[in-house]
Amino acid sequence: MTHPIALLTDQDLLDEVLRMAAAADCSVSCAPDVTSLRSQWHSAPLVLLDPSAVSACLDANFPRRSGVLVVHGGDPPWAPAVALGADGVLELPLDGRLLVSALTDVDEGPPSDRGRVVSFVGGRGGSGASILAIAAGREAVAAGGEAMLVDCDPLGGGIDLALGTESDEGARWPGVHCSGGRVPMSALRAALPVTGSLSVLACDRTGPDPEPAAVAAVLDAGRRSGCTVVCDLPRHPTAAASAALDRTDLTVLVVPAEVRATAAASRVATRLLTQGRNIRLVVRGPSPGNLQAAEMADVIGVPLLTQMRPEPGLAESLERGSFPRNPKGPLATAARLVLKQLRP
Numbered sequence: 001m002t003h004p005i006a007l008l009t010d011q012d013l014l015d016e017v018l019r020m021a022a023a024a025d026c027s028v029s030c031a032p033d034v035t036s037l038r039s040q041w042h043s044a045p046l047v048l049l050d051p052s053a054v055s056a057c058l059d060a061n062f063p064r065r066s067g068v069l070v071v072h073g074g075d076p077p078w079a080p081a082v083a084l085g086a087d088g089v090l091e092l093p094l095d096g097r098l099l100v101s102a103l104t105d106v107d108e109g110p111p112s113d114r115g116r117v118v119s120f121v122g123g124r125g126g127s128g129a130s131i132l133a134i135a136a137g138r139e140a141v142a143a144g145g146e147a148m149l150v151d152c153d154p155l156g157g158g159i160d161l162a163l164g165t166e167s168d169e170g171a172r173w174p175g176v177h178c179s180g181g182r183v184p185m186s187a188l189r190a191a192l193p194v195t196g197s198l199s200v201l202a203c204d205r206t207g208p209d210p211e212p213a214a215v216a217a218v219l220d221a222g223r224r225s226g227c228t229v230v231c232d233l234p235r236h237p238t239a240a241a242s243a244a245l246d247r248t249d250l251t252v253l254v255v256p257a258e259v260r261a262t263a264a265a266s267r268v269a270t271r272l273l274t275q276g277r278n279i280r281l282v283v284r285g286p287s288p289g290n291l292q293a294a295e296m297a298d299v300i301g302v303p304l305l306t307q308m309r310p311e312p313g314l315a316e317s318l319e320r321g322s323f324p325r326n327p328k329g330p331l332a333t334a335a336r337l338v339l340k341q342l343r344p
Contacts, residue, residue: 024103112226123255123265164321257287
């Protein structure tokens with residue numbers, strides 16, 4: 001891959017650009033002079049120039065091209081930048097986020113339109129939302145896609161425990177740093193634990209809660225890369241959960257087939273619906289009182305997606321630190337129905 005190239009005579013600007021490139025996990029080549037830059041003027045995906053370099057390119061009669069950014073330290077060279085046809089003029093470090101975004105787009109390629117985010121919320125404690133979230137992530141991988149499981153419930157005990165991967169090395173919250181408000185998906189792939197091709201970002205059982213900005217950056221990275229991002233959200237409203245819901249294409253409310261659970265889920269659904277989310281209901285049965293899933297959907301006010309039978313041997317497997325996958329079982333079947341709802 002051809003890297004962005006920079007011609008920067010100002011050492012402070014050069015240091016700032018290299019810092020932004022490191023944040024974007026993007027390599028930048030530095031041209032020593034205009035002659036060296038000319039050979040890569042058309043092939044480089046992005047060209048970064050300071051005011052002196054812009055003037056030098058104009059003096060050398062460089063042709064106009066797209067993908068040129070001019071960086072400066074407070075005195076924008078508007079007229080030369082316009083004459084060269086620059087796409088943007090950025091002041092550093094003030095516009096550092098914009099530069100990180102541009103470098104990240106170069107490194108990862110154009111954003112994909114296939115990325116989707118699905119979030120799972122329990123109607124009450126112990127509803128099984130986390131388990132269905134894990135199943136959805138695994139089914140997305142089994143279908144040949146890329147998936148990332150993101151744990152946003154700091155009181156859930158860590159979704160890696162349910163997977164049996166709590167000893168795997170890799171970053172947890174808050175070990176994911178999002179400098180400049182953006183994180184490359186390539187950096188996440190390298191940093192996170194992976195189980196069966198499923199990247200997992202779990203909450204740390206002793207560390208602070210996920211920060212909303214970090215949650216937003218992680219979900220945006222997954223969406224841009226074409227990944228299926230599966231979020232496990234808490235029932236209680238948090239800033240991090242709200243950041244995830246802002247980026248969610250489908251919210252799945254998981255509720256046991258019980259009267260009390262239905263009442264609790266109605267409160268949760270009211271909160272979710274006020275945020276305008278696309279919500280579907282998954283009822284986990286059987287009901288001890290013969291409560292019907294359709295009746296629950298009417299009371300809760302959320303369209304019914306499916307009713308899910310118990311997964312045989314699930315509790316025993318989880319206690320042994322092993323997450324089962326039966327392709328024909330209730331969990332996998334319900335997970336595939338959820339993923340089908342995500343398809344455009």
